[in-house]
Amino acid sequence: MRDTDDPVVCVCMEVTESELVAALEQGHRDLPALRAATGANSGCGDCAADIEELVEFAGGGTGGCAW
Numbered sequence: 600m601r602d603t604d605d606p607v608v609c610v611c612m613e614v615t616e617s618e619l620v621a622a623l624e625q626g627h628r629d630l631p632a633l634r635a636a637t638g639a640n641s642g643c644g645d646c647a648a649d650i651e652e653l654v655e656f657a658g659g660g661t662g663g664c665a666w
């Protein structure tokens with residue numbers, strides 16, 4: 600049973616949005632860094648766009664982190 604408030608972003612590696620947000624907060628501000636930190640996007644690669652969206656929303660490493 601999954602918490603619907605915490606959707607799985609990367610189905611292959613079962614990485615949830617909250618895990619990615621936590622990694623963003625720890626300074627992993629791009630896809631390669633998030634992949635290294637969480638394992639997300641190390642399977643089929645289909646989740647790349649969704650992860651990039653989270654990165655953009657978080658400020659994309661510009662220092663404008665919204666979290």
Ligand code: FES
Binds near residue numbers: 608610640644
């Ligand atoms: S859904 Fe993330 S690597 Fe496949």
